[in-house]
Amino acid sequence: xxxxxxxxxxxxxxxxxxxxxxxxxxxxxxxxxxxxxxxxxxxxxxxxxxxxxxxxxxxxxxxxxxxxxxxxxxxxxxxxxxxxxxxxxxxxxxxxxxxxxxxxxxxxxxxxxxxxxxxxxxxxxxxxxxxxxxxxxxxxxxxxxxxxxxxxxxxxxxxxxxxxxxxxxxxxxxxxxxxxxxxxxxxxxxxxxxxxxxxxxxxxxxxxxxxxxxxxxxxxxxxxxxxxxxxxxxxxxxxxxxxxxxxxxxxxxxxxxxxxxxxxxxxxxxxxxxxxxxxxxxxxxxxxxxxxxxxxxxxxxxxxxxxxxx
Amino acid sequence: xxxxxxxxxxxxxxxxxxxxxxxxxxxxxxxxxxxxxxxxxxxxxxxxxxxxxxxxxxxxxxxxxxxxxxxxxxxxxxxxxxxxxxxxxxxxxxxxxxxxxxxxxxxxxxxxxxxxxxxxxxxxxxxxxxxxxxxxxxxxxxxxxxxxxxxxxxxxxxxxxxxxxxxxxxxxxxxxxxxxxxxxxxxxxxxxxxxxxxxxxxxxxxxxxxxxxxxxx
Numbered sequence: 124x125x126x127x128x129x130x131x132x133x134x135x136x137x138x139x140x141x142x143x144x145x146x147x148x149x150x151x152x153x154x155x156x157x158x159x160x161x162x163x164x165x166x167x168x169x170x171x172x173x174x175x176x177x178x179x180x181x182x183x184x185x186x187x188x189x190x191x192x193x194x195x196x197x198x199x200x201x202x203x204x205x206x207x208x209x210x211x212x213x214x215x216x217x218x219x220x221x222x223x224x225x226x227x228x229x230x231x232x233x234x235x236x237x238x239x240x241x242x243x244x245x246x247x248x249x250x251x252x253x254x255x256x257x258x259x260x261x262x263x264x265x266x267x268x269x270x271x272x273x274x275x276x277x278x279x280x281x282x283x284x285x286x287x288x289x290x291x292x293x294x295x296x297x298x299x300x301x302x303x304x305x306x307x308x309x310x311x312x313x314x315x316x317x318x319x320x321x322x323x324x325x326x327x328x329x330x331x332x333x334x335x336x337x338x339x340x341x342x343x344x345x346x347x348x349x350x351x352x353x354x355x356x357x358x359x360x361x362x363x364x365x366x367x368x369x370x371x372x373x374x375x376x377x378x379x380x381x382x383x384x385x386x387x388x389x390x391x392x393x394x395x396x397x398x399x400x401x402x403x404x405x406x407x408x409x410x411x412x413x414x415x416x417x418x419x420x421x422x423x424x425x426x427x428x429x430x431x432x433x
Numbered sequence: 434x435x436x437x438x439x440x441x442x443x444x445x446x447x448x449x450x451x452x453x454x455x456x457x458x459x460x461x462x463x464x465x466x467x468x469x470x471x472x473x474x475x476x477x478x479x480x481x482x483x484x485x486x487x488x489x490x491x492x493x494x495x496x497x498x499x500x501x502x503x504x505x506x507x508x509x510x511x512x513x514x515x516x517x518x519x520x521x522x523x524x525x526x527x528x529x530x531x532x533x534x535x536x537x538x539x540x541x542x543x544x545x546x547x548x549x550x551x552x553x554x555x556x557x558x559x560x561x562x563x564x565x566x567x568x569x570x571x572x573x574x575x576x577x578x579x580x581x582x583x584x585x586x587x588x589x590x591x592x593x594x595x596x597x598x599x600x601x602x603x604x605x606x607x608x609x610x611x612x613x614x615x616x617x618x619x620x621x622x623x624x625x626x627x628x629x630x631x632x633x634x635x636x637x638x639x640x641x642x643x644x645x646x647x648x649x650x
Contacts (some may be wrong), residue, residue, distance in 0.1 A: 140640070173607075173608060174578065174580070174608035174611065175578045175580030175581070175606060175607060175611070176578045176581070177608075185451075198581070271493065271531070272491060272492040273496075274466055274490075274491025274492055275491075275492065283635055289483045295608075296473075300602070300606065302491055302635070303489075303491045303635055304635055304637070305490065306490075306491060307635070321617065324469040329605065329606065329608060329609075331609060332636075334639075372610060373608075373609055373610060375611075376609045376610040376612070376613040376640040377609050377642075378609075378612075378613070378636065378639040378641075378642040379638035382613050382616075382617075382642050383613065384610045384611075384613035384614040384617060385610060388564040388566075390609070391566070391568075
């Protein structure tokens with residue numbers, strides 16, 4: 124990317140909390156995302172990885188404006204330099220901004236999938252062309268979601284995003300589980316094509332191999348915070364190339380690496396500690412880690428949220 | 434002990450399909466075999482203590498075979514045998530299964546404490562190792578993430594009566610640290626009790642790390 128090129132999407136210290144009934148009629152605010160910051164530039168695939176419950180899906184939902192009504196959002200989401208308001212979103216969703224949801228439950232169970240893919244802005248011809256590209260047979264358009272295998276349903280979800288036409292930003296929330304390696308790779312190539320045509324792709328995934336193989340940069344989430352942004356090459360190298368202790372622990376746990384987990388689990392939303400959310404599991408923890416919010420800072424061409432990283 | 438599928442044939446909607454097919458059931462994969470047959474003469478053998486990876490393209494019938502082996506679906510022809518005898522039709526089934534979609538395999542109207550203790554009472558140490566927090570037991574399934582739910586689904590099938598465990602893409606929705614924790618635990622439990630495992634996964638590195646043998650369907 125040329126330096127200075129304006130990001131398609133930038134997210135600045137996004138925070139999301141849910142107002143929930145605690146006991147009886149008493150309400151409590153549950154902070155689930157605390158500080159997410161990232162940007163997606165034209166022509167790049169930004170991979171987002173992190174634990175379940177780290178806020179990856181909620182980020183996607185916050186960008187798309189489909190959080191439930193009891194959610195409160197703070198921080199900023201900018202699309203091509205301007206705040207992504209409800210009104211702007213309405214004109215962009217399904218046209219410039221495409222969303223590939225995580226679960227096949229997002230398909231309407233009572234509508235044939237061909238019609239769902241055509242949706243509001245697509246055409247029948249575009250739908251047929253896309254089905255052919257994704258190896259969905261001629262009969263599939265007339266099927267209902269319950270008649271699809273997991274992998275077919277994934278491809279249908281993918282088709283809903285590709286049908287809109289002039290896509291500038293793709294937000295994909297776990298698009299590949301259930302696909303075989305060949306099909307997953309093919310889907311990733313389609314993401315790459317979106318990016319190579321100048322769009323930005325925000326790819327939320329558990330599949331680290333895919334992220335490393337096809338993303339340009341990787342954002343690492345932990346307990347509702349972005350802890351590091353590194354290049355895919357740095358992440359593949361692991362160890363000292365990474366900036367945050369959590370990123371290194373993540374890399375060590377991969378089956379193709381040492382397959383060695385660190386103990387413990389991510390703090391649950393609502394019981395997030397003061398200061399660094401990773402402190403309780405971190406081998407490098409000191410008093411300084413617990414003293415207030417840790418800001419995101421630039422380091423070695425990437426970004427990190429850690430007081431010790433050097 | 435030995436779990437076998439002998440010359441199993443299966444198609445959805447045809448003879449032999451048990452209504453209601455068990456949790457997570459009901460999808461119709463692309464026909465991988467003869468016309469309409471999802472499985473057309475499949476045989477597989479797992480010995481106690483073995484960990485077999487089952488790999489194959491999406492829609493080839495891996496999950497269907499898993500449900501047949503665990504007794505959730507009955508084959509149209511062929512047999513599933515445990516030490517030469519059919520699976521018991523009542524009582525605790527020695528072949529237990531962990532599904533790909535935990536949100537579809539727990540009762541949405543049961544709280545997690547009841548889900549966990551449906552067939553046995555896992556001890557505190559196991560819950561700790563699986564990272565299940567006490568506080569989660571009071572919650573409802575919709576109040577937990579997929580990864581959190583999956584830990585319950587694993588804990589509830591590790592009862593003392595379990596001899597074989599069918600794991601259908603069980604860590605696809607987990608982050609890698611949790612995946613490594615859960616597999617290290619499962620491998621240890623399998624080792625201690627001499628369990629046989631059938632592991633369905635798309636991840637080649639995981640299959641190589643976890644399994645003793647890889648079978649293509």
